[in-house]
Amino acid sequence: MGGKEIPTPRAVARTVLITVLVVVSLYVLYLLRTPIGWLLIAAFLAIALSGPVNLLGRRMRRGVAIAIVYVGLLVVPIGIGAVVFPPIVNGVDELARNAPTYANDVSDFVQDNGRLRKINEDYNVTDNLEQEAGKLPGRLGNAATVLSNVGLGIVNSIFALLTILIFTAFMLGSGRGWILAGLRYLPEQRAYRIQRVLQRSASAVGSYVAGALFQALVAGVLSFAVLTILGVPFAAPLAVLIFFLDLIPLIGATVGAVIVGVVTLFSDFPADTIVWVVWAILYQQIENNVIQPQIQKRAVDINPFLVIVSVLFGGTLLGVLGALVAVPAAASIQIALREYADLRGIRPREEETPDEAPPDPPSEAAPEPA
Incomplete structure (x- = not known):
């Protein structure tokens, strides 16, 4: 008599136990x-x-x-x-x-x-x-x-x-x-691969931190020069503020520019405000399209979309510190995934050129008339 095989009580107990352990482990991780x-x-x-x-x-x-x-x-x-x-x-x-x-x-x-x-x-x-x-x-x-x-x-x-x-x-x-x-x-081969992942991750994190500090330093120094030329009060503290905010990916530079823009409203409105807004927009274009891509390409080599997602996740979970470490964390995960794919022999398919049309699917032969 056909039908589905009825699981044994031992298999049911094992499944229930594994499910309970997974749920408890996830709950403990949530608490910790x-x-x-x-x-x-x-x-x-x-x-x-x-x-x-x-x-x-x-x-x-x-x-x-x-x-x-x-x-x-x-x-x-x-x-x-x-x-x-x-x-x-x-x-x-x-x-x-x-x-x-x-x-x-x-x-x-x-x-x-x-x-x-x-x-x-x-x-x-x-x-x-x-x-x-x-x-x-x-x-x-x-x-x-x-x-x-x-x-x-x-x-x-x-x-x-x-x-x-x-x-x-x-x-x-x-x-x-x-x-x-x-x-x-661990087995020698596995230990070697793990050590290689850790070394590459450490190199990526170190390069990213050095690049981010350099980028923030450039933003702070140039902002100090512009604010000093304009005669905006508190130029040094504002430049330091921009330096630290620029370390936050995606939104830090914009937040710093807005804060300084508000200060210029009370300096020499509207001249200082207009000059600052023009400068901030111009510099952010240079930073976003020239400086930052070079840093990310050399340090972490990560897709911009993944940068946005990682910063959102890190900021939501751990606040500002989470946003700061989100990009190098995502880069480390990417390095580990690439190593795993290499271990399993997983390779991306070769992309077809636009001029090459995909082959027609095989058609089923028509049944011969009886």
């Missing part, structure tokens, strides 16, 4: 998503810092080299904060106090321009602007109070940062030994 994210970020930081650590390690003990690099990591942000935050606090206070005056300046400019005056008469733009500007001092209050709320968020992140730095220090000091010790338990 934050520390796992910290470990991934620490791994990429360790790769990024391995260059200076290895360089210093040639002349001193590796532990001392790691300590020197860490001191540099602490001194640089503290120094930048000492330069950047006081002018920002003063600037926000000044903006709150002088907002009505700035609104009147914009209103006078609109009244002097016939076309803008007509638009203003139809939509009451300047009246609404002056009304909102009058409320701004009360809304902003003291800039120190506003920034203290930001400081609370930073304090809440200190534990995460310290944990990541501790993980990174351990990986810098002993990570290579851990990897080699683990590879000894």
Whole structure:
């Protein structure tokens, strides 16, 4: 009697057990998503810092080299904060106090321009602007109070940062030994392939970090030059802000340009604003079409669509830090997949030229008449 084979109770129990284990494992991974994210970020930081650590390690003990690099990591942000935050606090206070005056300046400019005056008469733009500007001092209050709320968020992140730095220090000091010790338990051929993937991934991450820092440095230096020529206040802090925001893929440069554009509204409107907008658009075209593609091509060789997807995923899962490490993480995954495809002998099909038409499918022979 035909029919489907009835699974044995043992097979059913095995299937149920495997399903339960998979569900439980996924749930545990979900619960541990934050520390796992910290470990991934620490791994990429360790790769990024391995260059200076290895360089210093040639002349001193590796532990001392790691300590020197860490001191540099602490001194640089503290120094930048000492330069950047006081002018920002003063600037926000000044903006709150002088907002009505700035609104009147914009209103006078609109009244002097016939076309803008007509638009203003139809939509009451300047009246609404002056009304909102009058409320701004009360809304902003003291800039120190506003920034203290930001400081609370930073304090809440200190534990995460310290944990990541501790993980990174351990990986810098002993990570290579851990990897080699683990590879000894694998077959020689498999260990060789895994080590090759890790080396290529480390090279891609290091190249990407160096390229991203160079790109951000160019953006910061050129922006400082433009802002200084225009006479925009707080040129140095704004240039530092652009440097850090430019490290964020896709949106960082645009966000920085918009922030600086808002500042130029209160410098010499509209001349400074127009010059800055033109410069920002021109530079972003150069960065997006010349500088960034060269960096990505040499460092990670990854499709632009995958860059967008990886940044969205990384930013959603781990915030700004996730967006920062998303591209090198995607590059590492791509390297691993290529190695796996090479191991399995998987090759892409050769593309057909447009002039070559695909062959006709074989037609079934017509049945002969009886």
